[in-house]
Amino acid sequence: MRSPSPFATAILLAGGSGTRMADLAKDKVLLPIHGKPTLQYSIEAFAESDAVDSLVIVHRDEPQRHAIESFLPSDKFSNIIWAQGGDERQDSVWAGLSAAPANNEVVLIHDGARPLITPKTINAVAQAARDSQVACVAKRTNDTIKHASPSGNGYILKTLDRSNIWSMETPQAFKFSLIEAAYKTIIANRQSISDDLSAIENNEIPVILIENERPNPKLTNPQDIAYVEFLLKDCTS
Numbered sequence: 001m002r003s004p005s006p007f008a009t010a011i012l013l014a015g016g017s018g019t020r021m022a023d024l025a026k027d028k029v030l031l032p033i034h035g036k037p038t039l040q041y042s043i044e045a046f047a048e049s050d051a052v053d054s055l056v057i058v059h060r061d062e063p064q065r066h067a068i069e070s071f072l073p074s075d076k077f078s079n080i081i082w083a084q085g086g087d088e089r090q091d092s093v094w095a096g097l098s099a100a101p102a103n104n105e106v107v108l109i110h111d112g113a114r115p116l117i118t119p120k121t122i123n124a125v126a127q128a129a130r131d132s133q134v135a136c137v138a139k140r141t142n143d144t145i146k147h148a149s150p151s152g153n154g155y156i157l158k159t160l161d162r163s164n165i166w167s168m169e170t171p172q173a174f175k176f177s178l179i180e181a182a183y184k185t186i187i188a189n190r191q192s193i194s195d196d197l198s199a200i201e202n203n204e205i206p207v208i209l210i211e212n213e214r215p216n217p218k219l220t221n222p223q224d225i226a227y228v229e230f231l232l233k234d235c236t237s
Helices: 038-047 062-069 089-099 119-132 176-188 196-203 224-236
Strands: 008-013 052-059 079-084 106-111 134-140 146-151 154-159 166-175 208-211
Touching: 008 038, 008 089, 008 119, 038 052, 038 106, 038 119, 052 062, 052 089, 079 089, 089 106, 089 176, 106 119, 106 176, 119 134, 119 166, 119 208, 134 196, 166 176, 166 196, 176 196
Parallel strands: 008 052, 008 106, 052 079, 134 208
Antiparallel strands: 106 166, 134 166, 146 154
């Protein structure tokens, strides 16, 4: 059951170009998997979250917006807001932040191409950000990670302590005032960042890392499709 006082806004990034998907998907967030567009899985998860009240969808163009509207559960959110995406990820996030309700307490930023996020994980990361300013869904690495410095025809390798290595996922959640101020600086300085935590790294603010109970991959390359299909079939069977 939805909380009587949800406190968060979700920004769903759906406007990426998806160029690495080649010809397999003109729009990866609309790619059908087990009878649903990829983006629909994330939208349904946020709709079932106790924490999320408003949804900002950052879309690429009007045809994509119309396609998303066809499967959008409009009765699940008090606000549904549309924002036009930009050329780079940070531009799209800034468009979403600028469109978000000014009175929201926490904002969660999520890649629309990660369809395996769950309401339970959304609630956990939202509450952690509410309590401690910043939180992120993340995964410990099981691989041996090495820093590689070019040298001649090869590399000089240095093994990193994998106990301190985490792979960042989404959603990434922030107190709204904190991430809004950080992105103002990013945009003003025309910086390019690959994830939202990068916007606050210089502030040295502790981040709560929420370990996901199950895989939370992003559809990026053609080989990801079969893996995500397998995971979604396992979750819905």
